Structure formats: structure tokens, C-alpha cells
Amino acid sequence: MTQPPSMSAAGSGLRLTLRGIGHAYRALTVLQDIDLTVAPGEVLALVGPSGCGKSTLLGIMGGLIAPAAGTVEASGSVADDCLNPVTYVFQDFALLPWRSVRDNVALPLEPHLSRAARAARVDEVLALTSLTAFADAWPRELSGGMRQRVGIARALAVRPACLLMDEPLSALDAQTRTLLLEEFAGLIARAGITTVYVTHTLSEAVRIGHQVAVLSRRPGRVRALLRIDRPIEGRRAADPDLLAMEERIWAMIRDDAATAERERIDAPD
Template sequence: MFLELKDVAKTFTGEKQGAFEVFSDIDLSIEENQFVSILGPSGCGKSTLLAMVAGLESLTEGEMKLEGEQVNSPGPDRGMVFQEPSLFPWLNVQENVTFPLKHMYSKAEAQKRANDFLKMVHLSRFKEHYTYELSGGMQQRVAIARALAMDPKVLLMDEPFGALDEQTRHILHDELMTIWRETQKTILFVTHSIQEAVKLSDRVVVMGTRPGKIIADYSIDIPRPRHRDHPDVIQYEKQIMSLLEVEINKVLKEELNYENRD
């Protein structure tokens, strides 16, 4: 298996609250070139799980392997795109994309790679602009180009379109699908949007409330391109929403019980 998580658990320990179990017993296998989305209520550990695959968070238990090799730390084989683009405002667009390539390629090759991927995300004519001169959607496309320029085996995306308006988000959905087809990258995508997950993914993995666990794994067998008003898309949305409503109600009940303790 290309990417494999086995019996993975994560517990945070705080000085005041003691041990806090985020999730446990996570088993997840992802094939090469798959587009897999992770859904779940707030607090179930979606972003923490993605950070662990990126090597930014350690495992409390279990093991994680990419092409048979243990994942213990960050590496160029995994590219990360966050909800906020995390760009350097003192560098122009091309310099932002070439920044992580300095120790991987010659200056000429780094610039060529940057230009190739900026072209892929339709930002070639903005390569000399500073990032603060760009819209939010354009900044996120710079972040995607930067991650792809490193030629990772896996592209990790943590709610990359969550802060954007609906129109921009749908435009970037189409661009991401084109990029995925052209690059054949494996993508692990965290989102709160059921519609976004169904529209984009080969699989939608649903996590339950804390401690987080995988409660469903849907194979989305709908021809692409997919449209949000397609009956099959709507049907998958209804199935997943009915499952998530149960988990969300658990979270609300837990919070109300906590507040009423006083």
C-alpha cells in the first residue's frame, strides 16, 4: 500500500487538564494517485491527523508508512497546503515558490520549476508581484504551486479553500481537478464541506467525535467532472450528512453537559 496508517493514536498532555485523547485506533490505507477527503465534526482530529502525516506532529501510538518507509519527521516527499497560504510577504510570487527549492535544485532549475507550476495555476504573469498584491484565491494558488514544485509524493491539504468565497472556491475546485489529473499526485484533503468532499474525491473518510475514529469510508463512484446539482452528488451528501448529524449532536450534548456542571 502506498500510504498506510495502522493503529494510530494521538494524546495531548496539558498541565491543567492532563491527558486529552484526540483519536485512537486509526487504520487508513491510501493507494497511489488517489484523492481522499477527510470529514468530521470540529475537534475530531482531522487537522492533527494530517499534521502527523506531514511529520509535524508525533504519533502517540501506532505506525505510519509511505511506500514502506516510516514517517517520523517532515520531508520533501510530502507537500502541505494550509487554510492560510503562509506566504512570505517580502518575497514576490516566483521567489515564494522557489524558496523551498534552494537546497533541492540549482537556481536555474528552481526558477524553471517555479515558472512551470505558476503556469499550471495560471499565475505566470503575476510572478513578479508581491503576494499582498494578490487576492486570497490567487495566494492559495501560489501556495499550491509551491507545494507541487517540490515534487512531493503526497499533497496534504488542510481546508485550503475554507476562507474563500463560494465563487472562488468552485473555480479552484476545477483547477485542482485539472492539476490532479496532470500531476497524478496522491492527495489527502481535509474539509468541513460535504459537497466539496463529494465533488472532488475518490473516497470520503468520515471521522466521529472525540476521541476521533473512522466511522465510514465512502467510495465516490461518480464520473468526473461532477456538478453539485447532480442527483448522485446530492445522494452522497444526504448519506454523509445524516451520519455527521449524529456525531455533531454528540459534541453539542457533551459541551452542554460540561457547561451545566457549574
């Protein structure tokens, strides 16, 4: 079932609208005048140089950081079995080390579902993320890639209408990254979940995004918004159009990235 997201179940899914978002850590302005819209079922990739406030912006979208200015609106209808409409996937996985894989995935279901209903949902998402054989493992026994699969499984278990992914692959090695990106792209596209995907790897951005928002160096603003009009699932890393797009984005942020790299790191991100 590979539908382009624009055609996925009409009327369902969340639209995210950001209006005039600004943020500062004390005197340091990190985000300024950000306006963005993510249509239902669409994937927005957010790229920019280190320290441009990408993760802060995602935190604001997820309600984990209160913005200094502007509003984030989520609108649309949500399935009845959705337990957490806007759901986060963390760079460092944020797994509870004292819970097995199964119990980590069950955590967000515990306040809502009976034991039996939880077990059924957990089994389902573990199968979806190829984790069934690892259900009883401790997080410390898993590789980074497997841990992030658990992070994805936990996020999918609540049947989210919107996924916010904060550099989900950046703690992993290059090969694992390539494999997981394909897998996650497929899962998101098939489920038609509105997604914001923060990354500093441009190849990931052009591979997974319907839109790519390029942020400038601090204070972060939207420097460019590029559309990639082809279904996510068919995309290949070696596609010349995508490579060209990647080149274009790199040309835009190269100077910013070079400056950012020489700066003192004093902003929490």
C-alpha cells in the same frame, strides 16, 4: 490526458498506510485507532465535525506531529525530480510575506536546484496555476484565492508524490472555493498525485475524493469509509448521486456536529 488514477503509470506513486493511529493533547484523546490506506494516485477526503482531529491526523501523516500511537507508512517509487515526496498545502497558505510570488514558490527548491533550474520550474508551475502575471507581486497584494494558488504552485514545484491538503479552501469565499476546487481537482487528477484532502465542506469531499473517510466526534475514529467510483474530473456539483452521498454523510455527522458546536474549544487543532 485523463486517466483514472488506478491506471496511472503502473508502479509509480506513493501508497499511504495508517495503522492504529492515536493521539492525545494531555488528558484529551483526539484520535483513536485510525486505520486508513490511500492507494497510489488516489484522493482521500477526510471529513468530520469541528474538533474531531482531522487536521491533527493530517499533521501526523505529514510528519509535523508525532502520534501518541500507531505508524504512518509511505511506500512506492518516486520520480527522480521529486524534491519532497510528502508535501503540505496549508489552510492559511503559509506564504512568506517578504517574498514575491516567484520567490515563495522557489523557496523549497533553493536547497536543491541551481538558479536557472529553479526559474524554469517556477515558471512552469506558475503557468499551470495561472499565476504568471502575478509572479512579482507581494502576497499582501493578492486575494485569498490567488494566495492559495501560490500555495498550490509551491507544492507542485517540488513534484510531490503525495499532497496533504489541510482545508485549503476554507479561508476563501464560496464562489472562489467552487472555482478553485474544480481547478485543483483537475491538477491533482492529471498529475496522479496521492492526495489526502481535509475539509469540513461535504460538497468538496464528494467532489474530490475517491474515498471519503468520515471521522466521529472526539475521540476521532473512522466512522465510515465511502467509495466514489467515478473519475474526479468529470464530476459535477449538481450530480444527484453525489448530492445523495453528501446527504448520507451529513446524516452521519449531524448530531456530532451539533454537539461539537456547543463544546468549549480547548484542543489545539
